[in-house]
Amino acid sequence: MKLNRVTALSLSLVLAFSLAACGQGASSASSASSSSASSAAAESKTEEQLLAEENEILSANDALWEKVFSSMDKNVTETTLSTNYGDFLLSAVEKTKDQFSDEEYKTLTADAEKIRDIENQIAALAPADAAASSAAAQGTAFPQFEGSDLEGNPVDNSLFAGNAFTVVNFWFNGCKPCVEELDDLNALNEKVKAQGGEVVGINTETLDGSQQGIEAAKKLLAAKGASYRNIYFASGSEAGKFALNIMAFPTTYVFDRDGNVVGQPLLGGIDKEENLAALQKNIDAALAKDSAK
Amino acid sequence: MDKKKLDPLARFRGFIQAGATLLTNIHLPNFAKGTLYQGSGKYVCVPGLNCYSCPGAAGACPVGAFQAVVGSSKFRFSYYITGILILFGVLLGRFICGFLCPFGWFQELLHKIPSPKFSTKKLKPLRYLKYAVLLVMVVLLPLLAVNELGMGDPFFCKYLCPQGVLEGAIPLSLTNAGIRASLGKLFTWKACILLAVIVGSVVFYRPFCKWLCPLGAFYALLNKVSLFQMRVDTHKCVSCGACARACKMDVDITKTPNHAECIRCGMCMKACPTDAIQYKFGLGDKSNTEATKE
Numbered sequence: 001m002k003l004n005r006v007t008a009l010s011l012s013l014v015l016a017f018s019l020a021a022c023g024q025g026a027s028s029a030s031s032a033s034s035s036s037a038s039s040a041a042a043e044s045k046t047e048e049q050l051l052a053e054e055n056e057i058l059s060a061n062d063a064l065w066e067k068v069f070s071s072m073d074k075n076v077t078e079t080t081l082s083t084n085y086g087d088f089l090l091s092a093v094e095k096t097k098d099q100f101s102d103e104e105y106k107t108l109t110a111d112a113e114k115i116r117d118i119e120n121q122i123a124a125l126a127p128a129d130a131a132a133s134s135a136a137a138q139g140t141a142f143p144q145f146e147g148s149d150l151e152g153n154p155v156d157n158s159l160f161a162g163n164a165f166t167v168v169n170f171w172f173n174g175c176k177p178c179v180e181e182l183d184d185l186n187a188l189n190e191k192v193k194a195q196g197g198e199v200v201g202i203n204t205e206t207l208d209g210s211q212q213g214i215e216a217a218k219k220l221l222a223a224k225g226a227s228y229r230n231i232y233f234a235s236g237s238e239a240g241k242f243a244l245n246i247m248a249f250p251t252t253y254v255f256d257r258d259g260n261v262v263g264q265p266l267l268g269g270i271d272k273e274e275n276l277a278a279l280q281k282n283i284d285a286a287l288a289k290d291s292a293k
Numbered sequence: 294m295d296k297k298k299l300d301p302l303a304r305f306r307g308f309i310q311a312g313a314t315l316l317t318n319i320h321l322p323n324f325a326k327g328t329l330y331q332g333s334g335k336y337v338c339v340p341g342l343n344c345y346s347c348p349g350a351a352g353a354c355p356v357g358a359f360q361a362v363v364g365s366s367k368f369r370f371s372y373y374i375t376g377i378l379i380l381f382g383v384l385l386g387r388f389i390c391g392f393l394c395p396f397g398w399f400q401e402l403l404h405k406i407p408s409p410k411f412s413t414k415k416l417k418p419l420r421y422l423k424y425a426v427l428l429v430m431v432v433l434l435p436l437l438a439v440n441e442l443g444m445g446d447p448f449f450c451k452y453l454c455p456q457g458v459l460e461g462a463i464p465l466s467l468t469n470a471g472i473r474a475s476l477g478k479l480f481t482w483k484a485c486i487l488l489a490v491i492v493g494s495v496v497f498y499r500p501f502c503k504w505l506c507p508l509g510a511f512y513a514l515l516n517k518v519s520l521f522q523m524r525v526d527t528h529k530c531v532s533c534g535a536c537a538r539a540c541k542m543d544v545d546i547t548k549t550p551n552h553a554e555c556i557r558c559g560m561c562m563k564a565c566p567t568d569a570i571q572y573k574f575g576l577g578d579k580s581n582t583e584a585t586k587e
Contacts, residue, residue, distance in 0.1 A: 174365045174367070176440065180440065223442055244331070245328070251471070264470055274477075
């Protein structure tokens with residue numbers, strides 16, 4: 001009976017072991033999503049630039065603004081947070097008017113008005129951004145990204161705007177069917193150049209600029225005579241999530257000029273005729289869509 | 294036969310199989326979403342034959358992982374996975390087949406469907422097929438049948454494994470349009486294999502385990518040296534032969550208690566009128582019952 005208990009114990013250990021493995025996976029997954037959330041906040045570059053402009057305006061007349069801030073009402077309420085920051089500054093300047101000379105007062109109000117305008121621009125940006133990111137979340141558009149190609153040249157979403165359509169092939173180094181279609185993708189790239197199209201590769205092992213992954217990918221591309229662009233970005237970014245959520249390789253998407261998905265993504269290598277035909281259908285659809293504009 | 298004396302492991306085997314299958318495929322919401330769990334749990338192998346591409350899978354399939362590593366251009370042999378397999382084999386042997394393997398349980402459930410049942414005693418030579426599957430499809434072909442860049446295919450997964458169709462292709466293609474669109478001849482071929490195994494399992498007991506499973510073959514090799522063993526108390530044994538008749542894996546436990554085909558299911562223990570057969574776990578022969586058999 002004692003031996004049975006030993007058996008039962010060892011069995012439960014094995015089971016617990018498998019459970020622990022799940023737990024670890026779940027926690028790492030959640031940490032990944034939280035880091036990507038923080039990067040998502042910094043992603044909308046234009047908003048960031050506008051905010052930087054605001055800071056520049058404030059720091060140009062640093063000493064004056066310090067005075068305004070120091071005499072400000074410290075009770076920040078819901079209403080002050082939801083009103084335009086420029087308006088908020090204007091009212092603060094208004095209240096502390098008597099501390100400043102006329103000229104100083106003018107610069108301050110001018111600054112505040114500039115900020116109010118910028119705030120309005122940011123407010124106008126937000127819904128457009130939200131729409132774009134929701135399309136990305138549904139997997140119908142490529143997320144905003146900033147990355148680089150394997151040679152280190154910077155690449156971002158403008159990539160799509162420059163082409164009538166963009167064929168994006170997701171692969172990794174250890175994937176035999178992926179590697180075996182690299183030469184076919186290169187041939188496709190040469191062919192679609194004339195139509196204003198481009199083939200771009202995204203190798204999931206090169207994300208975050210992993211040197212090892214990039215070296216291996218370059219070797220495979222060279223061995224297959226593929227010279228089209230391969231790009232990478234941060235694995236924690238929205239684009240990184242997009243790439244890592246793909247579970248069958250190779251997967252090949254066609255995107256239009258706006259970075260929206262055209263048709264169903266193709267699973268499988270285009271070295272097989274029927275797969276190439278399926279991809280061609282998506283390309284034709286993208287071309288038709290682009291010329292209709 | 295006094296039911297209370299039966300080892301709890303054997304008594305609750307069905308529940309243990311169900312629990313092991315659930316734990317092995319714990320990510321249940323993925324079935325509805327049509328996605329795979331891709332966390333770090335997948336760096337570890339589960340003990341049984343359970344497809345990596347099952348939406349619920351908590352870990353990797355040892356057979357699949359082995360082929361993936363051997364077939365890659367970077368490695369020629371997978372020491373990590375072989376090590377895990379030897380650990381599982383030495384600890385439990387084919388106890389894994391009888392208790393922890395989801396595909397084994399699947400075949401057993403099918404066998405409960407009422408139908409004429411056929412003995413596999415005359416088909417014993419087919420048992421050796423699984424060693425050939427292990428050697429050729431899991432080790433040699435992925436290693437040797439490579440392209441110019443040294444990359445091989447996971448031959449067993451690609452051309453034979455019915456568990457991959459059952460757990461991977463079918464649930465994924467039901468919820469994922471892209472995968473549905475990519476199903477082709479290979480899927481048809483493997484669906485036929487799955488169908489054959491399903492029909493076979495109704496009329497035979499665990500045909501895939503007996504004849505084809507490379508994972509079962511690996512554990513079979515370690516069954517004799519595993520810490521989990523069967524013990525037959527020769528003082529209690531009355532040589533009635535009930536155990537051999539009860540054994541659905543065609544093993545005579547009194548002659549070969551640790552036969553490569555024994556999956557430790559405990560049916561012989563249930564059949565034994567004198568409770569002469571017991572599970573034993575550990576090194577050597579230091580059980581608290583009288584040592585009787587050498």
